[in-house]
Amino acid sequence: MNREQLGEISRKYGALIVLILMVVINAIVTPNFLHINTMWNILIQAFSVIVISMGMTLVIATGGIDISVGSTMALASIIFAKLLIEYEMSFGVSLLAALFASCIFGAFNGILIGVFDFQPIVASLILMISGRGIAQQFNNGVVISFYGNKYSAIGTYRIGGVVPIQIVFILLVVLAAAFIVKKTNFGLYVQAIGDNKTASKLMGLRTTLVLVGIYVLCAFLAGFAASLETLRMCSADPNNIGLNVELDCIAAVAIGGTSMSGGRAVVWGTLVGALVMQLITTMMNMNNIFYAYALVIKSVIIIIALYLQKEKES
């Protein structure tokens, strides 16, 4: 194997190599790491980031970015809990309302970006700042808790008493994202727009529609993740839910190998990236590493992952 081939392998599988490394390191240093319950817990904790980063992968593939997903989570969470617990509406109606509200946030981003040509980071900054405020308004910034309520078991439900419900949704969302990217016209258009927007327009692609659709989809996933998180925690805390989640999602996408300037979407890479992010956090928490060090170690691992798959001219 020569250097060129090695380069190609590291470029293609860089994220996977880092993931395997993280597993091996954890297996050595983290107590009880290889226990099945630890694995489930890691996946449960990674749930939001995995689900939302699937939407983020598509957003980034269009050459955009959405930093408002944390605020969208706050909005969905509080609307869901408020309707379900305080107004005692049905589960279905509450959930739909939360998802619908999230989609409105997404449409707001999408319209600014797709129709009015705002820069994505600026457009989504608007809701990142104001969205959480809007969410807090719904319950005056007060947390809604519902421990011991009839809904409080849903979020921790395990299928057959074994597999956490989050795992099922992770699988569904990742498979759906992979299907969209690999198999659908929509997925192809998303990547084409990110790769060359001018050419995409000139060949008649409806770039505006695709962009609005993609931001709505991303916000929908954020709303969905927030709803399930709310059920799991038995509380809706608009001040804290989803704080900094956008950063973890963006890092997951970057580690996964999707170019920040748009183009090819690497869905499985994002999944691996999200797991890497979670394993770092787990390692830090379970080994009682000082938080400030943890952040530094996190960045070092991200740099390694990005370096491994740096596209170089042959």
Added chain:
Amino acid sequence: MGNEYILEMKGISKSFSSVKVLHEVDFRIKKGEVHALMGENGAGKSTLIKILTGIYSRDGGTILFDGKEIHPADALEAQKAGISTIYQEISLIGQLSVAENIYIGREIKKHGAIDWKAINEKSRELLAGLGLDIDVTKVLSSYGTAIQQMVAIARSILIDAKLVIMDEATSSLDDDEVKILFNIIRKLKAQGISVLFISHRLPEIFEIADSLTVLKDGSLVGEYRTADLTRKELVSKMIGHDAENIVEVKRTYRKVSGEEYLKVSDIQSGIKLKGLNLTIHRGEIVGLAGLLGAGRTELARVIFGIDRKDKGEIWIDGKPVEFKLPAHAIGHGLAFCSEDRKVEGIIPNLTIAENISIANMKEVSRFGVIHHAKQRAVAKEYIEKIRIKTTGTDQKIKNLSGGNQQKVILARWLSMKPDFIILDEPTRGIDVGAKKEIEDLIREISAEGISVLLISSEFEELIRNCDRVEVLRDGKNAGCLRGEEITENNIMSLIATGKVETGGGQSE
């Protein structure tokens, strides 16, 4: 040292992921000569140059430049050694002024601050030396491609280049601009600077090149003095067999009596279009001739719904239409293959198959789900039909040679089976052999009833293919030529004076 060669490359090899694209190529250029590098699309010309300029690393071989062995690891190092490259796509910075572009990286300083007066003054002198009198304080992007290229050349003189490389630098210039560029090349030559010149336009080669090297499939065919070769001999060296029916100029015009398909009347838009008229019948090939800026591309963009018109009307099949988006025009059976392949054509990271089918996904999908086998089949058909040189349907388009990328984009539009196709410089960057195949294909589709608007700066292309040629001049119709009237002379005098020397030529 009395070495007469400025550049000697020996035994250069290069592979891209196990596909060998250069096989021990020897290549050399004398001091002060204009040397052309010739070969079909994908022969390896650009790759050889990118190895020389440090963009690609070589797998084997040596490079002697000015007597010294060099290993350029990046473009900057090559530049320091004295190699300057003018790309087809301008690599300067559009937002900076002309003078800034020339002097960036080697600013003149006075008391520690940049001396703008001196820079502007020197830039003006430098350009004047090249016969160019322009305002150097204006931003570069306010000038056309030709001037931008000349600014790049001025910069290479400033950095003491000993070799100036021009990879298809003329492909987006019109006749007059090529003349200006050639004058500059002669001036460089007179100063002892060598020029490496690549172009698929044979007349240019015979006009400017002293000697030339031919590559085929990544191997050296030979080195020749241009004066020793005929056009036919050169072409047969490039394609590897006899070139009988490729180099002839054969007319194919027909009298088209189909019904009227498109009618455009009194189109005005911005400062470029000042009241243009055009009619095209079903199955007719109409050429649009004119200088850059005459309004040819602008007219096409208005018809296709990319730009707005201020005044005038467009009818299709007798019904007035107005497209607000290209998508609407496409829905109406129109297609538009743009002249700017890089910005308006290719989707670099998608595969060939995806690039061909993407504008027409309904043909290769059901309920929005892609049928990959069908998508590849369409690609295969065109890879064979117009001989796209590739490792397969799933190769990324950005890894194809320039001419082969152009063929993929043509395949995209032709495979849509439109009623009407606008081809803006369709054979730009395409080699002589493939040019013939593409022209054959254009005539083939027109025989099936598809109307074609062919925009071309190459008179021979218009003469060979068009039933009628409409000449534009300064945003207005200058005249119309049909059949036998379509000659180089007539087109040129219509462009220059708005009149033909003898007979006919009234616009309708």
